[in-house]
Amino acid sequence: MTTQSTASSSLCIYCEEPGPFSKEHVISAGLGGDDKRFMLVDMVCKRCNTDVFGKLELAALRSSPLAISRAFLQPHGRDRGKHTTAPGIQARRKLMVNASGYPDEVDFGPHAKPIVLPQLKITGEKSFSSTAAGPDELRSFVTTLSTLFQDHQITCIRKRGPEHELRYEAITMLRSDNTFIHAESSFQAKPPRAGLWLERYDETDAGDVTPAATILQKLNGGIVLKTSSTTVEDALDFFASAVEQFSYESQVTRDTEGPIVSVGMTATIGVMERVIAKIGINLLAHYLGRDYVTDPGFRHIKTSILTGNPLVTGGLVENNRIKQLLNAAPANHHVFYLNRTRQPEGQVAITMIAHLYGVAQWVRLALNVPEPHLPFPLFFLVDYVNHKVKQQSEAEYAEALPEMWDK
Known part of the structure; x- marks a missing residue:
């Protein structure tokens, strides 16, 4: 499913400036998310996509601790036909x-x-x-x-x-x-x-x-x-x-x-967290639509994604039950787990856990935003070998767990 905007005068969901727009992968293509069904159309401007996100993802996928895991575990990067190559490590x-x-x-x-x-x-x-x-x-x-x-x-x-x-x-x-x-x-x-x-x-x-x-x-x-x-x-x-x-x-x-x-290797602090947070906002835009992610409660995280200041709030997942839940996913899969916590006056906080190459890291996407109008929590499984993305409810994900454990 592709999410589109019908208003030609819509603003970029990140910088809130007018287009021109370009198609944005909901989940970074370099991480295996090159699935044409998961694209944002007329939501992200070319300036953000090219000048910010392109460089940000390159740094995370080539010059960060994530790059080492990616090089060992992922057989190839973005599908470029005969020019497809193994993930590289950029180092001095x-x-x-x-x-x-x-x-x-x-x-x-x-x-x-x-x-x-x-x-x-x-x-x-x-x-x-x-x-x-x-x-x-x-x-x-x-x-x-x-x-x-x-x-x-x-x-x-x-x-x-x-x-x-x-x-x-x-x-x-x-x-x-x-x-x-x-x-x-x-x-x-x-x-x-x-x-x-x-x-x-x-x-x-x-x-x-x-x-x-x-x-x-x-x-x-x-x-x-x-x-x-x-x-x-x-x-x-x-x-x-x-x-x-x-x-x-x-x-x-x-x-x-x-x-x-x-x-x-020279790694920039916060790059991985910014990429993970961007994927989180993209997933919310894909699932809930443009109007939801343009709520003022998301401005703080968007500033962090675009500029790196302030740093994205997050860290490694310590909860053993959640780690066990995510580790049960099929081999060669990432898991993105979106959840919300209710707050006073009908507002919620939204967090996302990214389980990448066997390591789970959480980021906070927003505090005090409206209750989502579609069911939560939500799982996205990314087959980074075949570049396929599957969206699952909590019940669908849990139903598959016994089969995973029996293998």
């Missing part, structure tokens, strides 16, 4: 210890399996090491680098801080007499379509084992040059020469048993 450091003393750059595949990225590292004044998941991956990577360095011009891309309106610096490097020189730079709102991405090592994390530079290929095919104690120009000179004299015969294949992976 993803390294695997190896015998050389210089950690390997890794990323994560399905169920957070670490994958060693193809890479070359400067380990001495004239020495380098090479690593990849296998011989074929290494050969393909070196071939790609050979093609890159044969060109007399390379475009390097450096991402700038969020305080810059033009977020990307495009640097033209020219090669003359086997030496790269910085020719010119320009600043752009979007990155060039192709180029070599530049990054710096976080030396406070890596300590004394940081190579002077590493060039690597990410899972999406992008090439990245990370530098620490050398310049970009000198690193390009070194790797161009290394590729020309690369010998596959000298490569040794080793299996890594029980790999130790180090992940350094």
Whole structure:
């Protein structure tokens, strides 16, 4: 069922500003809620959806404790056809210890399996090491680098801080007499379509084992040059020469048993709670309609969702009976549990418990709002493998529990 507004002049249920509007997933698509039956239409403006919620969900699903659980337990993210991928973890450091003393750059595949990225590292004044998941991956990577360095011009891309309106610096490097020189730079709102991405090592994390530079290929095919104690120009000179004299015969294949992976992540406090609260408001809008969630009693939580200030009121669920109730849900399912508590003068408080990847967390959505006109409490089960959502009453959910326990 899709909830729609018939008034073209309706305001956004979050910021209370006019549209234009965009479709909003009731339950975040990245959490498995990409079910076309659960969408809000003409309720959420494009500004909130894109400028706030898009960034908020990305931070929660890629750079928070939730991201770790999601990477291990959810086989794929939002359904994008042939471009569907495993959930990723966005971190400033993803390294695997190896015998050389210089950690390997890794990323994560399905169920957070670490994958060693193809890479070359400067380990001495004239020495380098090479690593990849296998011989074929290494050969393909070196071939790609050979093609890159044969060109007399390379475009390097450096991402700038969020305080810059033009977020990307495009640097033209020219090669003359086997030496790269910085020719010119320009600043752009979007990155060039192709180029070599530049990054710096976080030396406070890596300590004394940081190579002077590493060039690597990410899972999406992008090439990245990370530098620490050398310049970009000198690193390009070194790797161009290394590729020309690369010998596959000298490569040794080793299996890594029980790999130790180090992940350094910067997480923003309150991001998960804001995403959970947003899903709660969306579910109320889907179930009870626009008019209910535009009651002034919801303004406090909407401000928290949009700005992060004040923090969303909530925490981990400690009640064992409720945890047992939610843990009884089918495998590979989230549960969102909406409930209300009666208050004086016919008003209610509404809370929601989100049971995500086996962890239950509650948030308060409102105090002193009208009694809902439809039955409460209410359960929403999200099959995050097949991206399906099922709405159930308390009786329907309870009726299924014996079957779950008997399995």
